[in-house]
Amino acid sequence: MPFSPLYLIGLFVLGTCAGSLANLGIYRLAWHPRRIGPWWRPDQKAPPRRWHDRLPIVGWLGLRREAALHGRGFWIRPMLLELLCGIAFAALYWWEIGRAGLLPPEVPRALPADWIAVLHCQYAAHLILIALMLVASAIDVDEKIIPDAITMPGTLLGLLVACLLPSSLLPDVIPERGGMALDFLHLASPHPWPPQLEGFPHAGSLAIGLGCWWLWCVALLPRTWYARHGWRRALRLCVARVVRQPATYRILVMGLVGTAGIAAVWRFGGLGWMGLLSALVGMAVGGGLIWMVRIIGSAALHKEAMGFGDVTLMAMIGAFLGWQTCLVVFFIAPLAGLVVGLLQLILVRDNEIPYGPFLCLAAFVTIVFWAAIWERIWPIMALGDGWFVPLIVLACLGLMGIMLGLWHQLATRLFRR
Numbered sequence: 057m058p059f060s061p062l063y064l065i066g067l068f069v070l071g072t073c074a075g076s077l078a079n080l081g082i083y084r085l086a087w088h089p090r091r092i093g094p095w096w097r098p099d100q101k102a103p104p105r106r107w108h109d110r111l112p113i114v115g116w117l118g119l120r121r122e123a124a125l126h127g128r129g130f131w132i133r134p135m136l137l138e139l140l141c142g143i144a145f146a147a148l149y150w151w152e153i154g155r156a157g158l159l160p161p162e163v164p165r166a167l168p169a170d171w172i173a174v175l176h177c178q179y180a181a182h183l184i185l186i187a188l189m190l191v192a193s194a195i196d197v198d199e200k201i202i203p204d205a206i207t208m209p210g211t212l213l214g215l216l217v218a219c220l221l222p223s224s225l226l227p228d229v230i231p232e233r234g235g236m237a238l239d240f241l242h243l244a245s246p247h248p249w250p251p252q253l254e255g256f257p258h259a260g261s262l263a264i265g266l267g268c269w270w271l272w273c274v275a276l277l278p279r280t281w282y283a284r285h286g287w288r289r290a291l292r293l294c295v296a297r298v299v300r301q302p303a304t305y306r307i308l309v310m311g312l313v314g315t316a317g318i319a320a321v322w323r324f325g326g327l328g329w330m331g332l333l334s335a336l337v338g339m340a341v342g343g344g345l346i347w348m349v350r351i352i353g354s355a356a357l358h359k360e361a362m363g364f365g366d367v368t369l370m371a372m373i374g375a376f377l378g379w380q381t382c383l384v385v386f387f388i389a390p391l392a393g394l395v396v397g398l399l400q401l402i403l404v405r406d407n408e409i410p411y412g413p414f415l416c417l418a419a420f421v422t423i424v425f426w427a428a429i430w431e432r433i434w435p436i437m438a439l440g441d442g443w444f445v446p447l448i449v450l451a452c453l454g455l456m457g458i459m460l461g462l463w464h465q466l467a468t469r470l471f472r473r
Contacts, residue, residue: 063149064149064150067142067149068145068146070145071143071144071145071146074141074145075112075139076112078137078191078194080093081206082198085195085203086198086199087195087199092134093119095110098122099125101125113139116131117135141187141190144186148424151424152178153172153175153176153179157424158227158426159227159229160427163229175227177221177223177224180224181217181225182423184217185376185419188207188210188213190416191206192206192369193416196365197413202363202368203365207369208368210372211272211371215332218331218375218376219321219332222328222330222331225334225376226241226381226423228242228430240331241378242330242334242378245378253330254329255324255325256322256323261333262319265318265322265336268336268339269311269314271340271343272340272343273307273308273310273311275343276307278304279297279298334379335374335378338374338376338379338382339371339374339375341383342372342374342382342385343367343368343371345449346386349386350362350367352453365412369412370415373416373419380433381419381422381426383433385418389415389417392414392417436448
C-alpha cells in the first residue's frame, strides 16, 4: 500500500515519545526506583534542568552533566532505547501496512479497504505489546525481576483489546471460492470456529473462559511454598500467607469483576466473544507453559530456575497473540537463551541470565515473520484435530528437563575449576 514518507517521519517522532515513556516506566516501576531522566524532580546536587532536557533522544545529551550522580555513561542506554523505538514504530508500519508483511506472499498487495483497516488494528496492538515488553525486558536485565505492575495491566489490556477489536489478533488468511478471506487467529485456528465455543447458551465455552481467568487470578496470589517439612505444613503456611496479604482481596475483587465482564461478553456472543475467549486461552497457555518450565527447571537445576515474573510476562504475550504463537515463542526463546547462556558461562563464569528478554525477543520475531511461521506450523497443528500438539509439547518439556540437567552438570564442573 503506498503512503507518504511523512507517515514514517511522524511515526518515528511518536516512537521516540513512546520510548521516553518506556524509560519513565523502567526507572519508576523497578524494584529499586532510580531518579534518572527528566521526569523526576532533580536531585539537590544536580544542575538545574532545562526545557530541552525533556526532548526525546537529544535531551539525554544534555543530561550527561548528571554523570557524577548516576554513573558514567548512564545516559547511553535510554537515549538508544528512544532512538530504537522511533525506528521500530516506523519500520513496523512499513512492514505490516506498506508491505503487508504479515500476510502470505500469494495474497495480492492491492488490498481492499477493510483489510487495510484490520492491518492497522494489528499494528496498534503490536505497538502496545512491544512497549510493554521493552519495559519488562529492561527491568529484568537490571534487576532480574519483572514487576506485576507491568504484566498485570498489560494482560488486562490485551484481553480488552481482543474483546473490542478481535481483528487485532494475528491474521489468518483462509482460501475461499473466488478468492481469499482475512480472518484472525482464534482459539480453534487453523480449524473453523466450532459451534460449541459460541456464546450463550453454550455453557461449556463460558466454563473454559472463566477457568482460564481464575487460573490467572490464583497464579497472582501472594503465596509461598516451602516443602522442607512436608507438604501439609507447606500448605498451611501457603494458605496463611494468602489470607493475611491485602493483595489477596484486591485480586479477589478483580476476579469477581472480571467474571461479570466475561459472562456479559459471553451472553452477547459474536466476534467479541471469539476474540476474548481466544485471548483468555492464549493467556492461560502462555503462562502455563512457562510455569511448567519453571517447575521442571527448578527440579533439574536444584534451585529456582526462573522467577514468576516470566510466567506473568508470557501470559501477557499470550493474551495479545494467542496460544498458537505462545508455542512458537516457547520453542524460539530457549534457543536464544542457550546460546547467550553458554557464552556468558564460558566468558564470565556466570550461569544466571534473565529469561524475560528472550521471551520478548522471540515474541517480536514471531510477529515480524508471522506469515512464514504460520505457513509452516499450521499443517502440524491441524494433525489429529489438534491433539498432536500437546504430545509434542510434553515431549519437548521432557527433553528440556534432560537438557537442563546436563547444563547443571556442565556448569557445576566449570565452577569447580
